[in-house]
Each structure stands twice: as structure tokens, then as C-alpha cells.
Amino acid sequence: MSAEHTLDELPVSRPDEPPAHGPRERMVFSAAQLIRRGGVAATGMRDVAVHARAPRGSLQHYFPGGKEQLVNEAVGWAGRYAGNRVARFLTALPEPTPSGLFAEMVRQWTDEYESSGFAAGCPVAAATVDCAESTESTRQAVAAAFTAWTAPVAHALAAMGVPPERTEPLATLMISSLEGAILIARAEQDVRALTTVARELAPLLDAAASGASR
Amino acid sequence: MSAEHTLDELPVSRPDEPPAHGPRERMVFSAAQLIRRGGVAATGMRDVAVHARAPRGSLQHYFPGGKEQLVNEAVGWAGRYAGNRVARFLTALPEPTPSGLFAEMVRQWTDEYESSGFAAGCPVAAATVDCAESTESTRQAVAAAFTAWTAPVAHALAAMGVPPERTEPLATLMISSLEGAILIARAEQDVRALTTVARELAPLLDAAASGASR
């Protein structure tokens, strides 16, 4: 209670795999990883400590709010991570188009599934399913994560010439399709749904950027 | 405690389903309802018996396979239910169009959320998140549920003039978007995402039915 570890934003200096930062960040990261796999309820505090190679005693020190706080921070981290990826995708695209951005977003998942298997899904989706009704604070954290993800996408669409009144709806459509396709891909253990939504949505997205839509 | 349970209307009695809802069917149905709300892990066997007003002793009698069997049957029921709704939606439409069908699918959720609150999501999604990695049989049940849902949608699209090679991809796109929008709607406690995907996807869906696509 004394220590105000109220989630200073992670610098995300290197948003890639090894968060070799402090034990606290490792635990948040590990929580997100475990939630991704089995959901919130199946993720035990002890498991998180083990996965993060952090002492169990540190849990109640860094997260006096208990599991609820840890889950909320994991969700927040995931939302910021997804949002930051958008900027990375943009720089990776030779010439930015809405369909190209969406393809990159989808590809992140197909790459993981094809290389590492279908063990994990989206931690934000998992937290929604498990906590939306039972834990108000987590529900709010999830909503914040979705907007932290949607906003950069919408902003990117605007920079590509999508009219302002359609950037946010299209971003929502992209993220909705992606989330749903992730579910189906995990269920089928096949990236088919992911590649399908990327392919089918592409013309609609690019049409919106050409101004000649509606 | 949970005496007030807002008894959800039983599946509209369908002629192809058993006429009398025995305790066994009530338990499967109740399991689906509870999974919809809090996920699989948060749904206890005792809770299911209480919600179904069924004796606890019947659980191990009707479901010797334990919770796994119960969850799998609940998922299967949900998939069949969703598939059957498609036929109902079609008859409800004055003149069937892809966007009209999708609007009906979405409307089922907006209606529920606006009238009964955002307590529940899709049980198939919940089972995917909670069990896809831990329980193989449930993962298969979820995959079967998705195909039991996708097939009627694809078939309906075919009947509306969508070329055969695109019916299944478009059905997948519809269901993906719907599932993702359900997640976002629950998180935000706002039907915005649902109405958005219905509106934004409509022109693409109808264009595919007009033959002039791609």
C-alpha cells in the first residue's frame, strides 16, 4: 500500500520477446502469457511467479490488490502492446494501405500459430470472457485495452486517406474480425479463418481509402 | 442466493428436438447459460444443478464423463442452436439478402444486450478461451460448433446468389466479426461494435451476392 507501483507505463523500448526488466514487469508479462493460454481462472498466482521466475513473496508486495490488480495490469499491457504494434506495422509497409495493415495484424497471428502452435489466444479476449461479468475493474481494463488498440488503427487509417467518420468504424471492424478469427483458428487449429478474413476484408478496406465508397 | 435467476427462455420448442425438456436437457442448457456468463472454469457443477433445478445426484448419472462431457454437450447444443437460428432468420426476412441475414444475426445480440444487459457472451467463445489448450475433446466440440454454425450461413449465402467459392469465406467473415464484436460490446457495455460491424460489412456482403465482386 505504501509503495506506489501503480503501473508506470512500460517504456516498450523493445517490445519483442524478452522483457528482461524488473521482476514486476516480468510477472505482468507472464500473467498475460498464461491468461492467453488457459484463461484467467486457470491462471494461478503461483504459476505466474514460477513462469516469471520471480519469488512468490513478491506477488503480494508488488500487487497488493491481489489477482485482480495483476490481471488488470496484464490486460493493460496487452492493449498497449497491440497499439504499439500498429506503428511498427506501418513502418514495415513499403506503401501503407488499409489492407496491408490488416494483413500485417493478421500475419502476426498466423506466424505464431504456424511456428509455435495454437496454444494461445488473445489475453484481452480471455479476460473479457472470464471477468466481464464478475469483475468490474477488469471489465474496464478490457474496454481500455480495446480503445488503446483501436485508436492507433483508426489513426493509421486516417493517414491513409480514409474519411474521418469511417476510421473508427473500420478499425472496430478490423479488430472484431481479427478477434473472432483468432477464436476460430484456435478451435480448428488452422489459420484458415485468419487468412480468410484478411483476404475478404481487403477490398472493402482499400475502397474506403480511395474515397470512392458508400 | 441465486434464487433470482432471470429464467432465460428455453430454446423455442423446435419440432426436431425432443419435445419434453427433461432434467438432462435442462442441465445442458443451464451449463451453456452459465458458461456464457463467467466462462467454463467459473461454472461449477453444483451451480449447474441449481440453475437447472435438477438434483445434484443426477449430474454423475447423466454425465458420467464429468464436467468435460457436460461442457462438450453444452457447446454442441450452442452450435446447433446458432445453426438453427439461421433458418429462422431467413424465413423472417421479407426478401433475403446477405446483409439482411447478418443484420438479423447481430440483432439477436443487440436485442439481448439492450433488454437484459451485457452479462453474457457466446458460450462457444468462452469454451474456446478456457479449454482450447487444456481439453482436447472440448476443442473439438468447439470446432464442430463453429462448423455447425458456419455451414447454414454459407448455405444461405449460396441461396442468395453468392458464388459457391465465396460462401464459406464470407460466412467465416460474418461469424468472426460477430464474435469479435460481441467481445467488444461486452467490454464496453455498448452495442456500438455490433451495430458497426453490421453496417460496415453490409455493402461487401451484398456486393458478393450481386455477382459483381472481386
Added chain:
DNA sequence: CGGCTACTATGACAGCGGTCATAGGCGGTG
């Protein structure tokens, strides 16, 4: 040195959840 703060280490506890074991009714049939 003492004192203080940050962190770690463990053990205990209370609760719950799925499952098993056992036994009780209940409605037919012979």
C-alpha cells in the same frame, strides 16, 4: 553501529470444486 525501507521466504488457512462411494426411494415386472 542502529534504523529503516525494499524485497523475499514460507507456512497456514479457509474456501471451493470435481469426483467418488454409498445408500436411499421408486416404479415397474415376474
Added chain:
DNA sequence: CACCGCCTATGACCGCTGTCATAGTAGCCG
């Protein structure tokens, strides 16, 4: 009546989980 499938009823068990309580260590400061 006995017999016997179906279903119901409970209580117990065991493992797990989040949390608390208490105690210990490390390192900086004065």
C-alpha cells in the same frame, strides 16, 4: 412379495487457490 433397472441424495475426500501472517535478508542512510 421379491427383484431390479433407473434415478436421487448426501457426505466425504483431496487437491488446489488466493490471501494472510510472520519472519527473514539486503542494502542504503545517518
